[in-house]
Amino acid sequence: MKQVIIATKNRGKAREFETLFSALDVEILTLVDLDDAPDVEETGNSFEENATLKAEEISKITGQIVIADDSGLVIDELDGRPGIFSARYAGEEKNDEANIDKVLYEMREVPEEKRTARFYCALAVSGPNMKTIVVSGTCEGKILFERKGTNGFGYDPIFYATAAGKSMAEMSSNEKNEISHRAAALNNLKPVIETLF
Template sequence: MKKVIIATQNKGKAKDFEALFSPLGYEVLTLRDVAEQLDVEETGVTFEENAILKAETVAEALQTVVIADDSGLEIDALGGEPGVYSARYAGEQKNDDANIDKVLENLAEVPDSERTARFRCVLAVAAPGKQTETFSGSCEGVILTGRKGDQGFGYDPIFYVPEIGKAMAELSPEEKAAISHRGNAIRKLESSMPDWLETEK
């Protein structure tokens, strides 16, 4: 089976990638599997900058093909926050519950009709001596006033997807993969898979 290295330490993201890449015949490995000591500081101001930074740094360190993603939640009523700071919105400890609480607090006076938001994801595929390529995806939704469901991670419990009538955290991994921002980005990657990724063993 072909292997693909994902430049993340995040167990939730790893599960998302496994659900998306396993049907394509790839075994997913993360930094926890191959280089746990590698931790790339996200200094970019856009999802794309951070994804490229992580992918290229890890690809150079491991001398192999690497996929990195940067993703987050953009809430219209908050001017696009938390955006690239989604994981550490409530502080550097990257606590999902604290992040959700901060969003709900900031939206406390915002009516349902103005709670529109989207998850965005940018994937970067990098390898030594190759031109890095990026693929992006998004998923539109609405921020709930409280948590629903116990699947997924991050902001999934408060992100409601109107087209399926459920919060992201109420979906199975397969259902989530079919509509998520990360799933949409990976399908773009799949449809124009870089030759050098396709042949990587």
Template sequence: MKVKKQVIIATKNKGKAKEFEELFSALNVETLTLLDLDNAPDVEETGNTFEENATIKAEAISNMTGKIVIADDSGLVIDELDGRPGIYSARYAGEHKNDEENIDKVLLEMKDVPDKKRTARFFCALAVSGPNMDTMVVTGKCEGKILTERKGANGFGYDPIFFAIDPGKPMAELSSEEKNKISHRAAALNNLKPIINELFYR
């Protein structure tokens, strides 16, 4: 069988796209995103979980393109906020999806919460879908806590207010290389590797 070395990542988020490109380069797989496709739709996320939303996106884009597609749905889960912002992480402060406003909202809601109760995690679900195959989903997480103020200038999303337990630094102070070793997306991708190897190199 001819070796397949290209996969579509179902995202228009440039930050996510860059992380996937870096992560997949080690697997010798070329990544395209929805930014590379003409008239790529914005798939409505109607699921109630990260896993459901990732599956909806992967299957929709795979059906449209006829190619193997990986969709990510990820977000920040804060224990003190009963799991919020959760699946609404990108649009927590409104449908316009503004990172800074999302951070401001979380900091405001957490302003009187003591350090020991600021536990949180980044969670990622990856769904892989393609022609003549059942959709498969894997997950990954990164444990941490919510800082009381922004720290660091790297990353995107909630990274400036997330302190990663391992390696014991704010996420936004990590280099791309450091983040790709410990992030929720890296953990999910690690769980996806056996599936990728089977799909592309069987």
């Protein structure tokens, strides 16, 4: 059976990929399944560069096809911030609540019509003897004035998803998976996966 490595230690992310591969005879592995999987430093200047760095590095080490993602929140009024720094926007330690507080503070005087934002996801596929392929997807919305909902993680409580008419944190995981930036990127990845496998 063919294998593909998803360059993550997050089981939730891995499950989203398992759905994509369910029709194909492919075994999904994650970094948790590998001995001594390195933490690849994200030194790129874009989501695409960071995803590519991870995919190529893990592929080089394992000799397998690897899919890596980099994603985050892009706010128009903040010139694209937090962007590639989304996970550590409020400091080196990852802290969802502190990140949300920082965004709400920076957006405190921005009127509703100027609060446009999107979640962005870049996926890179790399493997032996192949040119790395990168696809992306977005979920459009706006930044709320306060937290709404208790589901999800990260910026979900303050991100109002236009397609759903509610915050990401007010959705079930099934609802979120249908409209998320990762779902859109995975959709764009399908034709690539079908040609690879």
